[in-house]
Amino acid sequence: MRALVRRCWGRRPVGGGAGRTPGPQGRALAGLGGPPGGKDGRGSRVREKPPWRVLFFGTDRFSREALRALHAARENKEEQLIEKLEVVTVPSPSPKGLPVKQYAVQAQLPVYEWPDVGSGEYDVGVVASFGRLLSEALILKFPYGILNVHPSCLPRWRGPAPIIHTVLHGDTITGVTIMQIRPKRFDVGPILKQETIPVPPKSTAKELEGVLSRLGANMLISVLKNLPESLNNGRQQPTEGATHAPKISARTSCIKWEEQTSEEIFRLHRAIGNIIPLQTLWMDNTIKLLDLVEVTSSVLTDPKFAGQAVIPGSVIYHKPSQKLLVCCKDGWIGVRSVMLKKTLTATDFYNGYLHPWHQKNPQVHPSQCRFQTLRLPTKKQGEKIVAMQQCTK
Numbered sequence: 001m002r003a004l005v006r007r008c009w010g011r012r013p014v015g016g017g018a019g020r021t022p023g024p025q026g027r028a029l030a031g032l033g034g035p036p037g038g039k040d041g042r043g044s045r046v047r048e049k050p051p052w053r054v055l056f057f058g059t060d061r062f063s064r065e066a067l068r069a070l071h072a073a074r075e076n077k078e079e080q081l082i083e084k085l086e087v088v089t090v091p092s093p094s095p096k097g098l099p100v101k102q103y104a105v106q107a108q109l110p111v112y113e114w115p116d117v118g119s120g121e122y123d124v125g126v127v128a129s130f131g132r133l134l135s136e137a138l139i140l141k142f143p144y145g146i147l148n149v150h151p152s153c154l155p156r157w158r159g160p161a162p163i164i165h166t167v168l169h170g171d172t173i174t175g176v177t178i179m180q181i182r183p184k185r186f187d188v189g190p191i192l193k194q195e196t197i198p199v200p201p202k203s204t205a206k207e208l209e210g211v212l213s214r215l216g217a218n219m220l221i222s223v224l225k226n227l228p229e230s231l232n233n234g235r236q237q238p239t240e241g242a243t244h245a246p247k248i249s250a251r252t253s254c255i256k257w258e259e260q261t262s263e264e265i266f267r268l269h270r271a272i273g274n275i276i277p278l279q280t281l282w283m284d285n286t287i288k289l290l291d292l293v294e295v296t297s298s299v300l301t302d303p304k305f306a307g308q309a310v311i312p313g314s315v316i317y318h319k320p321s322q323k324l325l326v327c328c329k330d331g332w333i334g335v336r337s338v339m340l341k342k343t344l345t346a347t348d349f350y351n352g353y354l355h356p357w358h359q360k361n362p363q364v365h366p367s368q369c370r371f372q373t374l375r376l377p378t379k380k381q382g383e384k385i386v387a388m389q390q391c392t393k
Contacts, residue, residue: 046143047123051083052224055122055142057114058100059089062163063128065213066149067100069221070126071107081224086110088117090132124227126220127181131160136183144227149220150177150187151212153196155242158187163212165245167205168271170263174199174208176216178223180234190234193223204270248272253279254374255289255328257312262331266292277339280371282315283357287371290343291336295325300332313370317350324349326371 047053056067067087074082087104089097091113096102104111112118114132125146127134139146152162154177159165166174175196182189195215199208223230253276255265269278269292277288299321310316314327324335324346337345344352357369 048228050224050227051080052123052144052227053084053121054082054224055086055088055118055120055125056100057088057125057127057130057132057134057146059098059131060129061099062151062209062213062216063130063149064099064103065217066126066128066220067103069217071103071109073221073224081221084120084122086112086118086120086122088112088114088130090114090130124224128216128220133186134181134183139181139183144231146181147192147220147223148177148179148181148187148189149216150179151209151216152245153177153194154179154187154191155237155239157243157245159245160186160247162245163209164205164248164271165243166199167203167208168267170267172199173197174212176212176219178216178219178230179237180231188237190236192230192234193219195219202266202270204274205272206274248275250276250279251376253277254376255280255371256373257326257328257371258373259329261329262295262333265328265333266294279374280313281374282340282353282371285340286374288339289335290339293323293334293336295323295332295334296321299323299325299334311370313372315354315369315371317346317354322347 054070056063056070058064058067070082070085073079074085087100087109089101089104089111092098092101097105101111110118117138122142124144125134125139125142126149127146128149129151134146150162151174152158152166153173153175156171157165163174173196175194177191178193179187179191180189181187197211197215200211203211253268253272255268255278257280260268265278269289272278273290273292277290278292279286279288281287299318302318302320310327312327312329316325317323318325318334321334322336322345324338325332326335335346337343338349340349340353354369361368
């Protein structure tokens with residue numbers, strides 16, 4: 001990593017050499033606050049006030065909102081907050097590229113693909129949902145270090161998927177943290193600014209991402225307006241209350257009917273349903289549940305429905321509401337559409353699969369016709385892992 005960074009930035013020395021007074025970025029990394037002015041390790045003058053030269057690291061829609069705010073600030077010649085803005089993103093298998101690259105190209109901003117990080121002079125780096133660890137050598141290139149726009153109230157939900165885990169665990173409060181990053185670990189460093197908001201009831205991760213991305217973009221601009229002061233006033237993260245938000249894999253989407261409550265299944269759907277539909281097993285076939293809805297009390301009191309003897313995973317078609325009703329640990333969930341070879345409405349699934357099964361097995365108890373937990377193999381090399389940036393393409 002160090003060799004790559006030196007090649008991309010040129011052959012100037014990194015930080016101070018032996019016998020040299022540590023540069024301001026070294027002092028910032030040591031937790032001594034922001035740079036008071038003077039020269040950095042490369043001999044160039046450190047700016048004490050805007051306009052800043054910014055290198056932005058990002059990938060997805062959340063980070064695109066921060067980039068949009070930086071670009072707007074650069075275009076605002078009256079305020080003079082941003083003088084130069086360049087972008088680093090990661091390679092994408094999609095021909096269109098990730099949202100950050102799309103926006104950067106549209107805005108005619110210089111774009112580099114990681115690990116290339118350009119060769120210009122910058123005052124501060126900004127990271128938002130980048131998904132890569134940055135080396136100490138790279139961090140030290142910036143007199144004011146690198147800021148991270150993180151969509152959680154750190155130290156809660158450190159890691160690559162904070163918004164997903166906020167929804168998945170039913171948090172009622174969330175927020176955004178602007179922090180200064182430290183090498184070797186994700187989301188560990190002093191907090192420069194933090195704001196909290198209530199989580200809107202029943203919001204999806206995608207919806208919450210939109211709210212937090214706008215909040216984070218505004219907070220970032222606020223910090224940059226008073227950058228040296230913000231760095232000097234930074235506070236260390238609490239040692240208590242730290243939680244980790246790991247990446248999401250396909251196995252996360254497999255419903256455990258005997259173990260999960262209806263509320264847990266709905267939260268799972270709101271957290272990852274737009275990335276990986278929830279999955280289950282029906283008659284040895286994998287089936288994806290696309291549109292989940294709550295089951296109303298009027299449905300539960302239906303005499304035809306109430307008389308059924310069921311166990312978790314039992315699936316019943318409720319004709320009046322045109323929904324599949326599936327029993328879980330503590331109640332029921334409703335399903336309006338599924339995917340089994342192709343997308344089917346609940347009515348289509350009943351007509352094409354459920355009803356024919358009951359006709360062929362008239363003597364078998366209805367509970368035998370049920371969804372079962374899909375057991376995917378443990379992680380293997382190359383298994384698809386879904387991080388935060390992949391949920392927002």
